[in-house]
Amino acid sequence: MQLPPALHARLAGAPGSAEPLPVERNPAAGTAPFRFAPRLVRFPREHDFFEDGDVQRHLYLQDVLTQVGGAPERPRVPEFTCQVAGCCQAFGALDDYEHHYHALHGNVCSFCERAFPSGRLLDAHILEWHDSLFQILAERQDMYQCLVEGCTEKFRTSRDRKEHLVMRHLYPVDFRFDKPRKSRGPAMPGAAEQVLAETLGDDGVPSEGDAMEVCSEHVEPPPEPAGERRAYSHRCLTRI
Amino acid sequence: MWSRERGRLKPLRCGVEELRCRRREREAALRKARREQQLVSKRLLRDEALEEAEEGCVAVIFGEAEIQQFLRLAQRGTEEKEREGALVSLRRGLQRPETQQTFIRLEGSIRTLVGLLTSNRALLQLEAARCLHELSHSEQSAVVEACLPATSYLLTYLSGHSSDFIELCLYTLGNLIVESEAVRRQLLPQGIVPALAACIQSPHLTVLEALGYALSQLLQAKEAPEKIIPSVLGSTLPQHMLQLLQPGPKLNLGVAVEFAWCLHYIICSQVNNALLITQGALSTLGLLLLDLAGAVQRTEDAGLELLACPVLRGLSNLLTEAAAEAVGRQLQLRDERVVAALFILLQFLLQKQPSLLPEGLWLLNNLTANSPSFCTSLLSLDLIEPLLHLLSVSNVVSVLVLTVLCNVAEKGPAYCQRLWPGPLLSSLLDTLAFSDTEVVGQSLELLQLLFLYQPGAAQAFLQQSGLQALQRHEEVAQLQDRVHALQQIALHG
Numbered sequence: 001m002q003l004p005p006a007l008h009a010r011l012a013g014a015p016g017s018a019e020p021l022p023v024e025r026n027p028a029a030g031t032a033p034f035r036f037a038p039r040l041v042r043f044p045r046e047h048d049f050f051e052d053g054d055v056q057r058h059l060y061l062q063d064v065l066t067q068v069g070g071a072p073e074r075p076r077v078p079e080f081t082c083q084v085a086g087c088c089q090a091f092g093a094l095d096d097y098e099h100h101y102h103a104l105h106g107n108v109c110s111f112c113e114r115a116f117p118s119g120r121l122l123d124a125h126i127l128e129w130h131d132s133l134f135q136i137l138a139e140r141q142d143m144y145q146c147l148v149e150g151c152t153e154k155f156r157t158s159r160d161r162k163e164h165l166v167m168r169h170l171y172p173v174d175f176r177f178d179k180p181r182k183s184r185g186p187a188m189p190g191a192a193e194q195v196l197a198e199t200l201g202d203d204g205v206p207s208e209g210d211a212m213e214v215c216s217e218h219v220e221p222p223p224e225p226a227g228e229r230r231a232y233s234h235r236c237l238t239r240i
Numbered sequence: 241m242w243s244r245e246r247g248r249l250k251p252l253r254c255g256v257e258e259l260r261c262r263r264r265e266r267e268a269a270l271r272k273a274r275r276e277q278q279l280v281s282k283r284l285l286r287d288e289a290l291e292e293a294e295e296g297c298v299a300v301i302f303g304e305a306e307i308q309q310f311l312r313l314a315q316r317g318t319e320e321k322e323r324e325g326a327l328v329s330l331r332r333g334l335q336r337p338e339t340q341q342t343f344i345r346l347e348g349s350i351r352t353l354v355g356l357l358t359s360n361r362a363l364l365q366l367e368a369a370r371c372l373h374e375l376s377h378s379e380q381s382a383v384v385e386a387c388l389p390a391t392s393y394l395l396t397y398l399s400g401h402s403s404d405f406i407e408l409c410l411y412t413l414g415n416l417i418v419e420s421e422a423v424r425r426q427l428l429p430q431g432i433v434p435a436l437a438a439c440i441q442s443p444h445l446t447v448l449e450a451l452g453y454a455l456s457q458l459l460q461a462k463e464a465p466e467k468i469i470p471s472v473l474g475s476t477l478p479q480h481m482l483q484l485l486q487p488g489p490k491l492n493l494g495v496a497v498e499f500a501w502c503l504h505y506i507i508c509s510q511v512n513n514a515l516l517i518t519q520g521a522l523s524t525l526g527l528l529l530l531d532l533a534g535a536v537q538r539t540e541d542a543g544l545e546l547l548a549c550p551v552l553r554g555l556s557n558l559l560t561e562a563a564a565e566a567v568g569r570q571l572q573l574r575d576e577r578v579v580a581a582l583f584i585l586l587q588f589l590l591q592k593q594p595s596l597l598p599e600g601l602w603l604l605n606n607l608t609a610n611s612p613s614f615c616t617s618l619l620s621l622d623l624i625e626p627l628l629h630l631l632s633v634s635n636v637v638s639v640l641v642l643t644v645l646c647n648v649a650e651k652g653p654a655y656c657q658r659l660w661p662g663p664l665l666s667s668l669l670d671t672l673a674f675s676d677t678e679v680v681g682q683s684l685e686l687l688q689l690l691f692l693y694q695p696g697a698a699q700a701f702l703q704q705s706g707l708q709a710l711q712r713h714e715e716v717a718q719l720q721d722r723v724h725a726l727q728q729i730a731l732h733g
Contacts, residue, residue, distance in 0.1 A: 001587045001629045004622040010580045011533055017576035018620045020612035024652035026692050033721035036685035038609035038647045041602060042560040043553075045465075045508045046277060049602075052595035053549040054279060055270045057501060060546055061281035061453075062266065089362075095404050100362035102402040115360060118399035149399060150434025150475075170429050171392045176358045 120149060121177050128158070129181055147171075147178060277462070282415040283453055284377045285408065302333040307343055311352050314364065327356065327367035334374040337383075344375070344386040354390050362402075369408045376415035384419045391416065391427055395435045403444040410439075410447065414454035417461070424461055428468070432458070437475040440484075445492050448484065452498020459505035469511045478506070478516060482524045487531030493543060496528075500550035507557045514563040522564060525555045526578055533581035536588040545593045548585055552599045559606040576617035579607065583623055586630070597633060601640035608647040615648045619658040624648075628667045635676040642671065642682035649689035656693035664690075665700055672709040677718050684722040691729050698730045706730060 030036045043049045082089045082097065084105045091097040107122040108115050111130045116122040124145055127134045137143050142154040144161040148169050155161040158180045165171040165178065273279045302310075310333075313326035333339045343349050356368035372394075375387050394409045413432070416423050439451055455477070458468055472478070481499045485491075503521065507513055513521075528551050536544055558564055586600045607614045618624065627645070631638050645664075648655050671683045690697040710727055713719040 001590050001626050003583060003587055003626055007580050007583060007621060007623075008537060010621060011530065011577055011584065013577070015575040015577060017574050017613055017617055020616045021619070021654040021658070022652070023612050024654065025650065026652070029650055029689055029692055030685075033725050034685055034688045036646050036650065036682075036689070038650060040560040040606050040609050042510075042557055043508065043602075044510065045505070049598065050508075050553070051271060051274055053553070053599060054274055055267055056546070056549065056593065056595075058270050058279060058281040059263070059266060060497075060543075061283050063284065096363060099366060099402040099405050102400055103362040103365060103405075104360055106401050117397050120399060121396070147396075148431040148434070149395075149438050150431050168429060169392075169431060170426050172389060175392060177396060 116177065121147065147175075279460075280418045282377050282418060283411055285373060285411050300333065301336050301338045302330075302342065304342055304346055307333070307339070307346055307349065311349060314356055314367075315352060320361075320363075323361070324363050324367060327364060327371065331367055331371045331374060334371055337378065337380065340375060340378050340380070340383045344383055350386055350389055354393065357390060358393055366405060366408070369405060369412065373408055373412045373415070376412045376419075381419060384416060385423065387412070387416055388423065388426060392430055395427075395430055395432060398435045398439040403442065403447050406439065406442070407444075407446045407450045410450035410454045414450070414457045417454060417457045421461070421463060424458070424463070424468070428471075433468075433471045433475055433477070437477050437480075440477060440480045445495055449492075449494045449498055452495060452502060456498055456501045456505065459502055459509075464505065465509040465511055469506055469509050472506065473512050473515055478519055478521075482520055485524050485528055487527050491531070493547060497543070497546045497550075500528075500547055500554065504550040504553045504557075507554050510557075513558060513561045517558060517561060517563040521554070522558050525551055525558065526575075529555065529585070530577055530581045533584040536584060545589065545596060548589065549596055549599060552585075552596075552603050556599070556603040556606045559603075574611075574613045576614070576621065579604075579614055579617045579623065580621060582607070583621075583626060587626075590630070590633070594633060597630065597637050598640055601630075601637060601644065604644050605640060605647065608644055612651055615651055615655060618644075618648060619655065624659060625663060628663055631667055631671060635674070635679050638671060638674070638676075638679045639682050642679065642686055646682065646686050646689060649686060649693065653693040656690055656697075660690070660694050660697060661700070665697075665704060669704055669706065669709050672706075672712070677716060680713055680716075680719055681722070684719065684726060687726055688722070688729070691726070698733065702730055 077092065077094060079090055079092050080097075081087075082091070082100060082105075084101075087104070089100055091100065103117075104115050106115065107117065107119055109122060109125055109130070111126065114125065116125060124147060128144065134143060138156070142156050144155040144158055146153045146155070146161060146164060146169075148165070148171075151169070153164060153168075155164060158178075162173075162175075162178060162180075165175060166173055171178075270279065270281075307330065310326045310330040314323050314330070317323040317326060334343060353368050353371055356364050357372065359365060359368075372387055372390055375383050378384050391413070394413050397409050398406055400406060413427070417427060417432075436451060436455055439447065442448060442451075455472075458464065459472065461468060481502060484499050485496055485503070503516075503525075507516065507521075528547075532544060532548055532551065582600060582604055586597065586604075589596045589600055608618065618627075624645075627641055630641050645659070649659060668683055668687060671679055674680055674683075687701070691701075707727060707730065710723050713723050716723075
């Protein structure tokens, strides 16, 4: 299929077009037994017309076709350790480190050093666990925000929110990022144990099946000033 | 690290002929699946280098005891390396369907895996995610559906920041989405659409491509027009998609392919195309078409046809919307560069993927049907002859070519004059020799228009033994009336 040489130049040229030729139709055109009339054609999703292209698309997805583009090279580097205070994890590749950093040091609560998978969950945590104003307001209005991105519902209690998560959003009953603040038992030695029990992903509650051990690198009591710690305990005691 | 080497063919472990044979089988299977409306494909992320190294290990099938051992080690091992190693071994084993079956039947196995997925050990998280990914790729529903308890976490992690991890979650979600309506019925209330809408703002190309894949699977679902596309249209996803399709130096082919397909699925579902048009879909696709034509000339880039297909479809379908007409009055859609670009693409498709020619010609039809401007462009850019060259490709293509020619001819004498003389007459005499009724029928329509608007056309037709060419079809039911009419016109004017 030979294309006129000027065509490529035209493509590279400026937008625009020549003046259209005058249209002058004869009513006899397309009349019986003839039937032609110009028609815009539309094909819906499942039309057979799309078969070939769809098959090509799926061959591509199945990796049979040559893949497009090129993934950037992921270099390995001489081993280095995470520079965050208290963390001694070592890495040999930047991507491993990237994931480690975001998982453990990314959305971290500055009060209790728990790590969260997203900013939204971190914000909710700080509000609900460390904001005394929240507690006061919660007595009078719906303050517990739904954890699902895009849902703006709010609830009076943590339990109501959990019910909403389960019923409305089909979340698991034991969703790990919705642990309510536990009340202090009589023999609790200190805040450190609280951290142990509720560190991200910990499955400390026996009834939940296989318990996860907490990794040693994260068991350090939060460096809170004594005054705050007392307040923390105080809050815990008053919560049901 | 988990990387996907692209732009590189897998090393041939079998002969070229076997490869072709396998590909033909796959193609046949896909066609069958499409006809049964079961066209489903999953994407598997696997580190090629890792896979080669693991060749030996994959052959092993793990039993219950071994799986339990790995899980126990991963959960409770004392050494970091030991725990990781256990999960890696498990992950390799999970490439085998037998091992997958054993795994899902083992009590507490998924639970443990989810626990590892949500643990605070970054590398364990990654390996656990890879295990889930293997399971999600299975062809057995029971295995895939065993992953359901993990979906709320996969969605939660989309708002994180680790691009590799997010990419993995997205491909896993994409595989799950495609599995069944039951799975989607869980994912939708769990907020997959808002999660994707938040995630699409990521700057990472690998994340974007994965997101496009997952979204395209969601949009391809049978129930999508009623249950999914409305909420997608109501989100910020379309705007971001169109932004990612803007041509220019930042356009990434892999990303563009995925989102172009997403756009196609939305458009052909005809839910609210007017909205897409107000968001600039027509102009974005038009500019993309121009860009593609430029790219096709510059490089031998493998895969441009993968992008061309959904772009052609999107444009063609959008042009049928009433809203398109309003936009069309803007210069953009009268721009004859669109026609130039389309022909450059047609030439490219003829060489690379002739089965896509009908789609290109479909666009040409929709461009020219009601547009004197584009019909004039065809003439002034000397594109009639190249168009005629396509007449020998296939019946479907021939019918479309003839239809486009009719679009031009029906606009009147000024147009027919420019179609004549030239190779048109001999091409028409050739098509009259076809046995396909549709091709011949369309040729007859074109002849009527030419006889009507171009003095001397009938005469020339007679001189070139046109009557004999018509005679062949005198007895064909669908053609005879038109044949006789033409014979009359030719003989008596």
